[in-house]
Amino acid sequence: MxxxxxxxxxxxxAVVAIGWCHSxxxxxxxxxxxxxxKPVLVIAEHRAARLAALRELQPMLQQRLGVQLRIVEYPAxxxxxxxxxxxxxxxxxxxxxxxxxxxxxxxxxxxxGYLADLTQDLQAWPGYASLPxxxxxxSRASFNEKSYVVPSIVAVEQLYYRHxxxxxxxxxxxxxxxxxxxxxxxxxxxxxxxQFPLLIPAGLTWGMGSYTEGFRYLxxxxxxxxxxxxxxxxxxxxxxVAKAFDFYHTLVSExxxxxxxxxxxxxxxxxxxxxxxxxxxxITTCGSWCKTFDWGPGSRNPIANVDDAVRTWRxxxxxxxxxxxxxxxxxxxAVNANSRKPELARALALLMGxxxxxxxxAKRLGNVPARLDAAQHPKFAELGSMTADHxxxxxxxxxxxxxxxxxxxxxxxxxxxxxxxxxxxxxxAQQLLLQYVSHVLGEDTVGKNREVEINHSALAQANSTTPxxxxx
Numbered sequence: 001m002x003x004x005x006x007x008x009x010x011x012x013x014a015v016v017a018i019g020w021c022h023s024x025x026x027x028x029x030x031x032x033x034x035x036x037x038k039p040v041l042v043i044a045e046h047r048a049a050r051l052a053a054l055r056e057l058q059p060m061l062q063q064r065l066g067v068q069l070r071i072v073e074y075p076a077x078x079x080x081x082x083x084x085x086x087x088x089x090x091x092x093x094x095x096x097x098x099x100x101x102x103x104x105x106x107x108x109x110x111x112x113g114y115l116a117d118l119t120q121d122l123q124a125w126p127g128y129a130s131l132p133x134x135x136x137x138x139s140r141a142s143f144n145e146k147s148y149v150v151p152s153i154v155a156v157e158q159l160y161y162r163h164x165x166x167x168x169x170x171x172x173x174x175x176x177x178x179x180x181x182x183x184x185x186x187x188x189x190x191x192x193x194x195q196f197p198l199l200i201p202a203g204l205t206w207g208m209g210s211y212t213e214g215f216r217y218l219x220x221x222x223x224x225x226x227x228x229x230x231x232x233x234x235x236x237x238x239x240x241v242a243k244a245f246d247f248y249h250t251l252v253s254e255x256x257x258x259x260x261x262x263x264x265x266x267x268x269x270x271x272x273x274x275x276x277x278x279x280x281x282x283i284t285t286c287g288s289w290c291k292t293f294d295w296g297p298g299s300r301n302p303i304a305n306v307d308d309a310v311r312t313w314r315x316x317x318x319x320x321x322x323x324x325x326x327x328x329x330x331x332x333x334a335v336n337a338n339s340r341k342p343e344l345a346r347a348l349a350l351l352m353g354x355x356x357x358x359x360x361x362a363k364r365l366g367n368v369p370a371r372l373d374a375a376q377h378p379k380f381a382e383l384g385s386m387t388a389d390h391x392x393x394x395x396x397x398x399x400x401x402x403x404x405x406x407x408x409x410x411x412x413x414x415x416x417x418x419x420x421x422x423x424x425x426x427x428x429a430q431q432l433l434l435q436y437v438s439h440v441l442g443e444d445t446v447g448k449n450r451e452v453e454i455n456h457s458a459l460a461q462a463n464s465t466t467p468x469x470x471x472x
Contacts (some may be wrong), residue, residue: 038068039341041348042095046074046081049364050331057360065347078102079207089114092338096345097352099152099331102212103138104401104409106148109334110141111403115148116335121346122147127353130373132393138329142232142402149332150353151370153362156389156396157217157287157326163311165279169193175323176316179221179247186256189282196258199271199284202248202416203262210416211409212328213285218244220326220397221318227399229447234408236434236446243318246426248419259420277301285315287328288389292366307385314392325389327396330367362386368393404441411436 045054051073058069074081078101088094089109100106109115122128122139131139131151140147166173169192176182186197201214219225222240229235251257258281261270272294275281278301286294295303295310303309314323333352339345351357355377358369363382368390374380375390383390401408414436415429424432438446 038062038066039344040068040070041065041097041341041344042070042072043348044072044074044085044095044098047076050361053361053364057357060356061348061351064351065344067344067348069348089336094336094338096336096339096341097333097348098336099333100149101331102208103149103329103332103398104212104405106139106332106334107141107143107401107403108405110146110148111143114337116337116339116342116346117146117148118150118335118346118349119147121350122150125150125350125353127350127355127371127373130371132327132370132372132396134327134396134398135329135370135393137400138327138398139332142228142400149329149334150349151329151332152353152358153330153365153367154370154393155287155289155328155330155367156392157213157285157328159283159313159315160286160290160310161283161313162276162279162309164305164309165193165282173311175313177323178316178320179318182316183250183256186251186283187254190256193279193282195279196271196275196281197256197283198251199257199276199281200248200251201262201268201285202413203267203420204413204417205265206262206267207413208406208409209268210413213287215244215412215416216399217285217315217326218247218318220324220399221315223317223319223321228402231447232402233445233447234402234404234437234441236408236430236437237448240318241433242426242430244426245415245419245429247318248416248429249425252419252422262420263417273300277303283313287366288368288386289366291385292364296366325392325396327393327398329370331361332370359383404437404445407440408437411440 043054045051051071054071058071062069072095074084082101082105085094085098094114100109106115128136135151135154139149139151161173163173166189171188171192172185176185182198189195189197200217202210206214219227219240221244225235225238225240227235252259258271258275261267261275264270271281272284272286276284277295291306291310293299295301295306314325316323333349335342335345335349353370355369355371355374358371358374359377359379359382361367362369366386368374368383368386372393375387380387411433415424415432418424418432419426419429434446
C-alpha cells in the first residue's frame with residue numbers, strides 16, 4: 001500500500017517540480033549554529049509571511065526545548081512546497097518537522113509511511129481539550145483514525161461579497177438561506193449592475209482549488225452528504241454530486257459566472273485580483289485569508305476600507321438546512337517518521353500548536369487559531385475582524401477525505417472544466433469524475449451506489465482525453 005501511495009503522490013507533484021534540482025534539507029537555510037552543545041532540529045518553512053513568523057518565534061522555541069533550530073526555506077507556492085517536501089521525504093532527506101498545507105493531504109502522506117504517529121502525544125497534550133471536534137477529526141487519517149498532525153491554524157471559508165456596491169445599488173445584502181435565493185440574488189445583480197455576480201472556482205488550471213475553493217462548498221451544502229462512505233470509499237455516485245455539478249451548469253449557461261478567465265494558466269488572477277476589486281465580480285468563495293492577501297492594503301489591487309466594503313455570507317444550503325461556514329486545517333505540523341531525534345521533534349510539533357505560535361502565524365496569514373481557548377489570549381484582539389471567523393469554528397462543516405485525494409481533486413478539476421466549456425451537464429460531469437477516479441485509483445475506491453453506474457459509452461464524446469498513464 002505504501003509503495004502505491006508514494007507513486008500516486010509523486011506524479012501530481014512532479015508536474016510543478018520541473019526546474020527544481022534535488023538538494024538535501026540539511027544543506028540550506030540558516031547558517032551553521034554556534035552552540036554545538038545543543039541538539040539541532042531541522043524545520044521546513046516557506047513563504048515570506050510564514051518565515052517571518054517562525055523567525056520571530058525561533059528564540060522562544062529554542063529556549064523552551066533546549067535545542068537549536070535550523071530553518072530550511074522551501075519553495076513559496078503551496079504546491080511547489082508540497083512537491084519539494086514529497087521529493088525529500090522519498091529521498092530520506094526531509095526535515096524533522098514540517099507543515100502540511102491542507103488536511104486532505106494527510107492521508108496520502110501517512111499511508112506512504114512518511115509521518116510519525118502522534119495519537120498518544122496529541123491526546124496527552126494540554127491543548128487537545130481546546131480543539132473543536134471537527135479540527136480533531138481533520139487531524140486524523142480516515143483510513144485508521146490515528147492522528148498524524150498537530151493543528152495550529154484553521155482557514156474559515158465562506159462567500160465574500162461587495163457589500164458596498166450591492167448596498168449602493170439597492171440590492172439586498174441579507175444572508176441567502178439556500179441555493180434558489182443565491183441564484184435569485186445573482187440574477188438580480190446581473191440585471192441591475194450588468195456584471196458577473198458569482199465565482200465558484202472550477203477547471204483544470206485551478207487544480208486542487210477547483211475542489212477546495214469550489215466544488216467542496218457545493219457538496220457540503222447537502223447536510224447529510226459526506227465525501228466518504230461508511231467503509232471509507234469516495235461517495236461519488238451519490239445524487240448530491242450530480243446536483244453540485246448542475247449548479248455549475250446553471251451558472252455557466254446563464255452567464256452568471258465568468259468562464260474565460262478560468263481557462264487561463266493562472267485562473268484566479270483576473271476574477272479575484274482584478275474583477276472583484278473593480279466591482280466587475282460581486283460574490284466569490286474565499287477564506288479568512290482573503291482580506292489580508294487578496295484585497296488588503298498590501299495586495300496588488302487593495303479595496304479601500306476592505307473590512308466594511310467586503311463582508312461575508314455563510315454558504316447557502318442545498319436542502320433547507322442552515323447556511324454554514326467551512327473549516328480547513330491548514331499547515332498543521334507533522335513529524336518525519338524517520339527523524340533522528342524523534343522525541344524532540346514530537347515536542348517541537350506540539351509546541352507549534354501553542355496559542356502563542358498560532359497567533360503569530362494567524363495575524364500574518366489571515367487564518368485563525370485552531371484552539372478555542374485562543375480567544376482568551378491577550379493578543380487575540382489583534383486579529384481584528386478574524387475574531388468573528390474564529391467564533392464560527394464550533395459550528396463549521398468539513399468533508400473528510402481519504403487516500404487518493406490528489407486523484408479525486410484532479411477528477412473534479414477535469415469534470416468542472418467539461419462543464420465550463422459546455423461539453424456536459426451535471427450528470428455527464430459526474431460520469432467523468434467517476435471514470436477518472438476509478439481509472440486512477442481503482443473501481444473499489446468508489447463507493448457502490450445503485451443510483452449511478454459508470455456509462456462508458458456515453459462518455460466517448462464528452463471525454464476527449466484519458467487520465468495520465470503514469471498515475472496508474
